[in-house]
Amino acid sequence: MFYLKWVVVFLCLCVMGCSKTSSSGNVPDPSKKVSITNVSPSKGGPGSLVTITGQNFNAFANNNAVRISNNPMTVTTSSTTQLTFTLPSGMSAGNYELWVKVGSDSTRAAQPFEVIEPGSFVSTDVIPINDLMVNNCFYGVGLQNVHPRLFFSTADIDRIKSQAQTDAFAKSTYDDIIAKANAILPTALLDYGLDGANLRIPNIHKFSNEQVPFLVLAYLFTKDTRYALRCWQQLDRMTTWPDWGANRHFLDAGIGAKAVAMAYDGLYNYLTAEQRNKLSGAVRNFVLNPGRSQIQGGPNPFKWWLTDDNWNGICHGGMIMASLATYESDPTFHSQLIAQCANGMLKYMESLGPDGASEEGMSYWSYGLTNTFLAFESMKRVLSTTYGLAEQPGFRKTGMFPYMVSGPVGTATFGDDYLYNGKDNRFLSHFWFSQYFKDGPMAKAHYDACIAVNANRSIKMNGWMDLLFYPKELIS
DSSP states (O other): HHHHHHHHHHHHHHHHHHHHTTGGGGSSOOOOOOEEEEEEEEEEEHHHHEEEESSSSOOOOEEEEEETEEEEEEEEEOOOOOEEEEEEOOOOOEEEEEEETTTTTTEEEOOOOOOTTTTTOOOOOOOOOOOOHHHHHHHHOOOTSSSSSOOOHHHHHHHHHHHHHHOHHHHEEEEEHHHHHHHHTTTOOOOOHHHHHHHHOOHHHHHHTTHHHHHHHHHHHHHHHHHHHHHHHHHHTTSSSSOSSTTTTTHHHHHHHHHHHHHHTTTTTOOOOOHHHHHHOOOOOOHHHHHHHHTTOOOOOSOGGGGSSHHHHHHHHHHHHHHHHHHHHHHHHHHHHHHHHHHHHHHHHHHHHTTTTTTTTTTTTHHHHHHHHHHHHHHHHSSOOOSSTSSSSSHHHHHTTHHEEEEETSSSSSSSSSSSTTTTTBBBOOOOHHHHEEEEEEEEHHHEEEHTTTTSSSOOOSSSHHHHHHHHGGGO
């Protein structure tokens, strides 16, 4: 019995010793001083996630005291080399000293931390970028948990509604959006199915391009939940489909990602937390995960991310929009994906130089650039920048390119994109380009074309994107 008692004591001491050894990496080394080597970002507004890198912090968050000037911060994650906190609201703009204290030892960051007013953050980063740059931009702009935020804000929706009451040019398209949404309501939900070549999923394109914009905007304009419900019902059905084409024809997946981005963003306050989680999980499973895997060298039928044509803009752009819409669900994943996709789009943008045309000419011009400029709009709004992509010389000119190669009877090219297209005389939307670049002549050229080509129609604009980006102040 005596022998057994000492065996038990010995084992207990061993366990205590092992426990102490295993936790030694979680406590500061008393022989070393607390130090700060980096603070990222170096400036931010309310809600910005700030990471402090250094040495000899405490792995238990509550044992680290972080303050900006005399304002205590709440440490959210910690290790012996890294601390994070979220900048609270209420601090005045200005430069402040940042301190970390662990026990009785404290240290100050070498550079002051700049608190900025909400909405004043503007990144100067350019391609190539990394995930840390993206994350700094997202939290610097401060639109986390704010929706809608990608293509329009709540204030933009209110402005468009008000404008439609007094501006006949806008009102006809505003009314047409609601009419198209009403026409969708009684139709059957779309099912999964491949085309005759067993390659594409036509209903992804139909839903994404011909239904989502009208249902989402009609809901935001009227607050009639029938539109939101119908959009969700189709999305819910799509979550049960076997795939969205990612491993067969990734163009389908890119188009589907754009649809999810607009629906998730525009219907955010209508959807329940469970529905939002289901939707963000579906787009990650069907598009973002396989897309990232392909970019990183996984199996794929076509290296679309290396092209300089419409596939590049549609696929990269769709994933960027979906990641920006659902960013808070996994900032680490989405910041990495956005950086990869933005870096991959440079080749497409460079191909538009020097005159605004890629090797495809007018063929697929609108098809590729629509996803592209919608992605750029969402990046500018949510991240403050396109990292120089929209400022590439060829892209700056491409809004006017179709007008430059068009004559009085049509466009000097062949393909599926025309300034004037067939008997319906349909033509492309250029208002986004004129608004982004503050280009009055381009705005006036597009406005005049709308009035002339649609002279015998009640609807003068060329679709819902014209209404969103209608730069009335530039048309003079």
